[in-house]
Amino acid sequence: MNLPLYGYELISDAQGLLVALVLGFGFGWFLERAGFASARLLTAQFYLYNMSVLKVMFTAIVTAAVGLWLAAIAGWLDLSLVYLTPTSIGAQLLGGLLLGAGFIIGGYCPGTSVTAAATGSGDGFVFLGGFVAGLLLYAVAFSGLELWANANSLGPLTLPEVFGISYGVLVLALVVMAALMFAGAEWSERRFSGMRPR
Amino acid sequence: MSAVSTSPPLARADGRLSAGGHRHMNPYLAGFGLGLVLLASFLIMGRGLGATAASGSVVAWLVGLVAPDWAAANPGLKGYYAEPPWINWTFYLIVGAFIGSFVSALLARRVRWRIERGPHLGVPARLLLAFAGGAVAAIGAKLAKGCTSGQALTGGSQLNAGSWIFMLAVFAGAYALAWFVRRQWR
Numbered sequence: 001m002n003l004p005l006y007g008y009e010l011i012s013d014a015q016g017l018l019v020a021l022v023l024g025f026g027f028g029w030f031l032e033r034a035g036f037a038s039a040r041l042l043t044a045q046f047y048l049y050n051m052s053v054l055k056v057m058f059t060a061i062v063t064a065a066v067g068l069w070l071a072a073i074a075g076w077l078d079l080s081l082v083y084l085t086p087t088s089i090g091a092q093l094l095g096g097l098l099l100g101a102g103f104i105i106g107g108y109c110p111g112t113s114v115t116a117a118a119t120g121s122g123d124g125f126v127f128l129g130g131f132v133a134g135l136l137l138y139a140v141a142f143s144g145l146e147l148w149a150n151a152n153s154l155g156p157l158t159l160p161e162v163f164g165i166s167y168g169v170l171v172l173a174l175v176v177m178a179a180l181m182f183a184g185a186e187w188s189e190r191r192f193s194g195m196r197p198r
Numbered sequence: 199m200s201a202v203s204t205s206p207p208l209a210r211a212d213g214r215l216s217a218g219g220h221r222h223m224n225p226y227l228a229g230f231g232l233g234l235v236l237l238a239s240f241l242i243m244g245r246g247l248g249a250t251a252a253s254g255s256v257v258a259w260l261v262g263l264v265a266p267d268w269a270a271a272n273p274g275l276k277g278y279y280a281e282p283p284w285i286n287w288t289f290y291l292i293v294g295a296f297i298g299s300f301v302s303a304l305l306a307r308r309v310r311w312r313i314e315r316g317p318h319l320g321v322p323a324r325l326l327l328a329f330a331g332g333a334v335a336a337i338g339a340k341l342a343k344g345c346t347s348g349q350a351l352t353g354g355s356q357l358n359a360g361s362w363i364f365m366l367a368v369f370a371g372a373y374a375l376a377w378f379v380r381r382q383w384r
Contacts, residue, residue: 024294106331130332
């Protein structure tokens, strides 16, 4: 099999945009099904009484990671044709802290605010408005940060390369880690059920 | 409220939510579905999911209507400016996500106009914080070259080193601030 199809030029740019619509539909569908249109459900992750964010996120990560790995070792997928965002340690550390702060202050992350807005959440729409304003503010005032992030880029870098551990072993480690985290999440929901608003 | 009798209502009549409960899809099942969508994106397109670039493309296009030279030269916008919304892949993805979310909520009778907030916070304050949170998240996502979708989900499953740094930082940032804004949510 010649995967990714787009990388092997088996589908056109226009067909790719159609694929994006379909994938986006599934993306939004599962976010909404999980209850991620609700800011209080999402932020409950950080008060430990509803760990849906962690459960959904890590199940998705493990599913896609195992699938990617299997497709690669089967020879169906050329991993070098799959885009890998370059690593820039300082920028991703600072950016992550800011995104986490925005999440707990605003109640959403960018994707879930779209889901919230689509289901009639006024605060979801306002979060999206703030997001657009933030991008504009960044362009006006923080261009220097962009140059700093790019100057310190290490290029595409994966954990197997960093640790010198084989890809398959690390995927297995990810599965084990996720299983332990899920056990911890179930425990946490029982332990902190008193935090749940009545 | 009577219209939602077949599935427990997401919001109470006062517009406040009671978080938690079992009325949504099992989170592991929803995560598996989301993971398959992400995997399909890798296998078909050679890229993962993302949400930030869609807004970026719209912002750059709007700025370009007023100041095209500035948009084309600005380090934070020029990448987006080169791809206006109608040819931007992530823009189509997010339009699809909006439709998918709406259809899912419609079928589950969860579409309703609301301002979601905790019991101790007024509507204006909630909206102010939502706006501020969105703005802070945008600066973070731009700096990190991705958000929870483009970095944590996508890069996480690729075992991307920078994505894992990002993901740990997101949880650290949110947990560190959670105590200070607890009155907003609880």
